[in-house]
Amino acid sequence: MADYEALIQVLHNHDAFKGKISRDEPLAPKTTFKVGGNADLFIAPENYYSFQIAIESLLKFQIPFFILGGGSNIVMNDEGVKGAVISTQAFNDAEIFPAGDCPKEFGKIELDKNQVLVTCFSGTPMASLVNFCTDKNFSGLEQFAGLPGTVGGAVYMNARCFEKSISDILFSVSYMDYSEGKVTLKKDRYNPSDWAYKKSPYQNNKTFITTATFILIRKKESEKPLIQNECKKYINERVSKGHFKYPSAGSVFKNNHAFGKPSGQIIDEAGLKGYQIGGAKIADFHGNFIINFNKASSKDIEQLVNHTIETVQKKFGFVLEPEIIFSDKLL
Secondary structure, eight states: OOOHHHHHHHHHHOTTOOEEEEEEEEOGGGSSSOOOOEEEEEEEEOSHHHHHHHHHHHHHTTOOEEEESSOSSEEOOTTOEEEEEEEOTTOOOEEEOOGGGSOGGGOOOOOOTTEEEEEEETTSBHHHHHHHHHHTTEESOGGGTTOOSBHHHHHHHTOEETTEEGGGGEEEEEEEEOTTSSOEEEEEEOOGGGOBTTBOTTTTSSEEEEEEEEEEEEOOGGGHHHHHHHHHHHHHHHHHTTTTSSSEEEEOBOOOGGGSSOHHHHHHHTTOTTOEETTEEEOTTOTTEEEEOSSOOHHHHHHHHHHHHHHHHHHHSOOOOBOSEEGGGTO
16 A cells, blocks of 8 residues: 655655645646546656655655646546656746757757757746747747647647647757666657657656757747747637637547548548537537537546547548547556
């Protein structure tokens, strides 16, 4: 049986740990789907070292855990999390990153005169990063304006918006590797061979993205309105498509170009728009959206996902691949 109280005492008594610790923390409000139960233990470290202390302590006490960002791509289990959730909510900030501060193993870094590196902590909301860059006249993130969730989540999923992937502007990633029972700090320079459509090298392994550095274009002050207008364009398109009408996790299934059509179109042609199970429904306005329209449970959502996969496979022979994550698969 997990000894939560002993772990809590260890963290409270640690001189360097800073952050929030709570028991039976409600998780539904921390996700865009607004479903799920409570976490046995909830930890929200405030800085880099506090994350390391928390992870090392959880490993020592053999308490299962997963790391939660903005909760925009996850379905929390109705029964909650029988373990710990480490939140990045208090771990956010963005700043210009001098190329001279790159690790020596990256080699000599030469940027064009109009290029700039911006680094941010993984808990930084994407909206905050976009606003930071817009204020500084940095271009490159406009397509991600209005994207819910955090930078860490976007990098982890290699988020793709309006034909642009996060990896298209990624320079490097810092992370904690806890695969061997201890925390090791590592840094990777972006390598195209490690990334693919909605795939990153940090999925399905025991790593925690701490910071991400992006390579962007520095524009003139007179060009700021152009950047602002581009951001507004993409936000307005999300609004017009109904992205924010109901609690949801955005696109449920990845697009597979071998199918020849977007997943939303295939689901629509399968006659599934508007189909509902319990309080979950395939949106009338977008075939690739499942919405929480009437106090849905995680079970409702999971059953609807499975029904959609089975129906599409029977009708067209295509096997849809979900991109949303169910929390019980993370522990």
